Amino acid sequence: MQRKLTKQIVGNGTPQDHEVIIWDTEVKGLGLRISPGGAKSYILKTRIGGGRTAPVRKPTLGKAGDLTLIQARTKARAWKALASEGIDPSRHKEISERTVSDLCKEYMEVHAPRKRSSRDDRSKISTHILPRLGRRLVIDVSFSDIERLHRSMKHTPYAANRTLALISKMFSLAIRWEWTERNPAKGVERYPEEKRERFLSPDEISRLSHALNEYVATANHPSEAKKAADAILLLMLTGARRSEVLSANWDMFDLDAGIWIKPSSHTKQKKAHRIPLSPQAVQLLTRRKCSGDDNEYVFPSTRGTKFPHLTDIKKSWSEICNLAELPKLRIHDLRHTYASLLVSGGASLPLIGALLGHTQVQTTQRYAHLMDEPLREATNLVAIAVSGPLNSKAE
Numbered sequence: 001m002q003r004k005l006t007k008q009i010v011g012n013g014t015p016q017d018h019e020v021i022i023w024d025t026e027v028k029g030l031g032l033r034i035s036p037g038g039a040k041s042y043i044l045k046t047r048i049g050g051g052r053t054a055p056v057r058k059p060t061l062g063k064a065g066d067l068t069l070i071q072a073r074t075k076a077r078a079w080k081a082l083a084s085e086g087i088d089p090s091r092h093k094e095i096s097e098r099t100v101s102d103l104c105k106e107y108m109e110v111h112a113p114r115k116r117s118s119r120d121d122r123s124k125i126s127t128h129i130l131p132r133l134g135r136r137l138v139i140d141v142s143f144s145d146i147e148r149l150h151r152s153m154k155h156t157p158y159a160a161n162r163t164l165a166l167i168s169k170m171f172s173l174a175i176r177w178e179w180t181e182r183n184p185a186k187g188v189e190r191y192p193e194e195k196r197e198r199f200l201s202p203d204e205i206s207r208l209s210h211a212l213n214e215y216v217a218t219a220n221h222p223s224e225a226k227k228a229a230d231a232i233l234l235l236m237l238t239g240a241r242r243s244e245v246l247s248a249n250w251d252m253f254d255l256d257a258g259i260w261i262k263p264s265s266h267t268k269q270k271k272a273h274r275i276p277l278s279p280q281a282v283q284l285l286t287r288r289k290c291s292g293d294d295n296e297y298v299f300p301s302t303r304g305t306k307f308p309h310l311t312d313i314k315k316s317w318s319e320i321c322n323l324a325e326l327p328k329l330r331i332h333d334l335r336h337t338y339a340s341l342l343v344s345g346g347a348s349l350p351l352i353g354a355l356l357g358h359t360q361v362q363t364t365q366r367y368a369h370l371m372d373e374p375l376r377e378a379t380n381l382v383a384i385a386v387s388g389p390l391n392s393k394a395e
Contacts, residue, residue: 005032010064013040030076032064040064042072044079049086057083059090098179100141101134106177107170119311124163128153138180141171146185157191164188198333199340204326208236211324215316224302228316230284231299235331237281239338239356242331246310248298250289258282262357273357 003009005024013022015038024030029045042061047054061067061075079089104125112118132149133141146167153160168185175183200208212229219225234245244262252261258281262273277285288298297309313331321329335356342352352358 005030005069007069010040010069024073027073027076027080029080030061030073031058033060042067042076044076044089046080046083046089048083048088057088057090059088098138099134100136100138101130103138103170103174103179104129104134107173111169111173120162121166124159124166128159128163129167138171138174141184143184143187147188150188154191158193161190161193164190197336198329200326200329200333200337204324205236205337207324208320208326208329209233211320214323215320225316227299227310228313229320230288231310231313232317232320232331232334233284234281235334236338237278237284238275239335239342241335242313246299246313249296249309250298251296253277253285253298255282255286255289267357271357271359275355275357 001021002023002025004026005022009022010032013020013032013034015034015036017036019036020034021043022032022034023045024032031043031045033041033043041063043058044061045056045058047056059079061072061079064072067075082089108118108122108125112121128149132152133145136145146164149167150160150164153163164185168183171180171183171185174180212233216222216225216229231245234240235242238245238260240262244267248260248262252263253259254261255277258277258279260275260277262275264270264272267273285298299310301309301311317331321327339352339356342355347355
């Protein structure tokens, strides 16, 4: 029904056994909706972008009582103007109304999908950022607010610094999106981080290898256990990053030539990375390809199309490390171990950097100290060669 809305009509409107909408004749599209339960709210019937082909939307302006009739008409006119410009008014907020929760949502929808660490970002947001800052207005967040949040995480300095970096990135984007003019995370002093580089000894490598077999042999779901164990073994054989292995698809591999070509979209350095595969890695991949699992991914997920490949092997990794009696081992330590084995085998730092996909010389330089022993052995050969004639002359 259509009629000019008044305070009396809004106040006296009674519920029916079905939803009733009274359309205002003063502001076209504004309506008073009365539910069968008696709830009253203002809605706006509009088309995003205008035109007859655009779908009709009926977003809620607010509850009658929370909004006066005058406020509802004012808001309806503003929302109609936004809709005519192609902006969904139900999702639009004035800059002064946008909260940190809004910023986190925008970040996850717009920026995070481009990142490999979007799952980690989501965890930091839900665990640390939203509980402390979610309701705060973006324009009101201060340096001290960020500093207090960072200080509250002092017992986990690495996580504190990563969370601080995430907040700083979100506020940098907020400046670009014209939500605010400043980044309150700038200048917050980060905690010192001790670089942790763990290298497995030959005995530990053997224990881990045996643990992989034991994990599969005793699993309730052997096929799933084998999939996770194979992923870990491929990490050991290639030194690749976890995300690169778990998201790998068969188009990246030439098993006849023994080559793995990682596309730029799958690498941290955003560059295509071509590496040769060892016979053991080729054998592992060939076995997986011939296993009868008709899927484009090497390690497909059983969780549906939302997760087409494995994304997390933390549970399997934890159980395998317990079996190997290596409780503090990280998956990334396999990459360090791969590099250390290359060093002990006499590989040069540029060669190691090429295999690991490093673009910065400094990144590979962290393994320089491991070359002391091979270099000592080499210089000992010279010493033996030189000292032989000297000793014979002395006699």
